[in-house]
Amino acid sequence: MELEVGIKGVIEYKVLSKDLAKNLEISPDDNFPPVFATARLTALMECSAAKAMKPLLGDGKLSVGVEVNLKHLAPTLEGDIVKSTATFVGMEGKLYKFEIEAEDSAGVVGTCVHTRAVVSEERLMAGANKRVGK
Numbered sequence: 147m148e149l150e151v152g153i154k155g156v157i158e159y160k161v162l163s164k165d166l167a168k169n170l171e172i173s174p175d176d177n178f179p180p181v182f183a184t185a186r187l188t189a190l191m192e193c194s195a196a197k198a199m200k201p202l203l204g205d206g207k208l209s210v211g212v213e214v215n216l217k218h219l220a221p222t223l224e225g226d227i228v229k230s231t232a233t234f235v236g237m238e239g240k241l242y243k244f245e246i247e248a249e250d251s252a253g254v255v256g257t258c259v260h261t262r263a264v265v266s267e268e269r270l271m272a273g274a275n276k277r278v279g280k
Contacts, residue, residue, distance in 0.1 A: 148202075149242060155198030155232040159190050161224050161250075182222035182255070187248060188214055191258045195232035195244040202264055209262045210270065212241055216258040222250040232260070 163169060165186040167178035192211050199209040222228055232246040238261060246258040 149199065149234045151234055151236055153198050153234045155194045155196070155200075155244075156229065157190060157194045157197060158227055158229045161186075161222055161226050161228060163224055166224055179221070180224065182224075182226075182228065182250075184216070184218045187218055187222075187228070187256050188216055188258075190228060190230045191216065191232065191246045191248060191256065191260060192262075194230040194246060195234075195242075195260050195262055198232050198234055198244070199242060199262060199264070206267050207264055208267050208270065209242070210265055212261045212263050214258060214260050216256060216260075218256050220250075220252070220255045222255050226250045228255065 161182045165182055166180045167183035168180040170183045170185060171178055192214065196209050203209060228248050228250050230246060230248045232244045235243050235245050237243065241261040241263055244258075244260045244262070246260055247254060248256040248258075
């Protein structure tokens with residue numbers, strides 16, 4: 147099965163306290179604002195592309211992110227809804243390429259070009275375990 151160019155994956159997500167940059171601080175020196183974190187926006191955008199790829203995935207197959215080129219353009223407050231729309235634009239070799247736009251109640255908050263691959267979960271995990279000597 148192949149993905150048809152133009153197919154979309156859409157996710158609407160309510161920004162929670164756990165999604166705020168302020169709550170993703172790692173070091174005591176960090177001082178991030180209480181707005182939707184870029185890391186969480188990235189995850190949302192990746193998930194919308196993964197949603198579009200679900201029809202391709204048979205038993206034991208996963209889609210995994212390979213590259214993300216994201217621009218976080220505007221802050222989003224806790225409680226707002228962010229809608230991420232991933233549009234499949236074609237193949238780059240064996241990689242599935244998406245253009246993604248995210249919007250909140252005030253307009254566009256981010257744009258992204260993202261590639262994903264289809265892999266065997268068993269092979270992926272075997273490779274990950276081998277890397278750490280398991």
